[in-house]
Amino acid sequence: MKKKYDPDSAVLDDEEQLYEKHFDEYIPGTAKERNTLIQAARNTINEIENKTERMNIRVTKRDMEAIRAAASREGLPYQSMVTSILHKYTTGKLIDIDEARKILHV
Secondary structure, three states: OOOOOHOOOOOOOOHHHHHOOOOOHOOOHHHHHHHHHHHHHHHHHHHHHHOOOOOOOOOHHHHHHOOOOOOOHOOOOHHHHHHHHHHHHHHOOOHHHHHHHHHHOO
């Protein structure tokens, strides 16, 4: 059986004690301040989601040459092409051209 929580036995840290001590002085923020804070939180989330990470992989020499050649035909650095391919794959937007031809009867 779980032990029932007793708020009177809680141990507060210094910051929490400060909040408790000055609770009666609390003044709610304005709608504008609230919206500013919400937008700041959204911006932070966007920055985190768009942050890049380094990845090292090994590929065969033949595959690497094919990737570089394909990137060159597209006018892209090969790293950008690989990043684009991985993004399309992870978001479900990478298509198999042979399967697409079968569906379109081309």
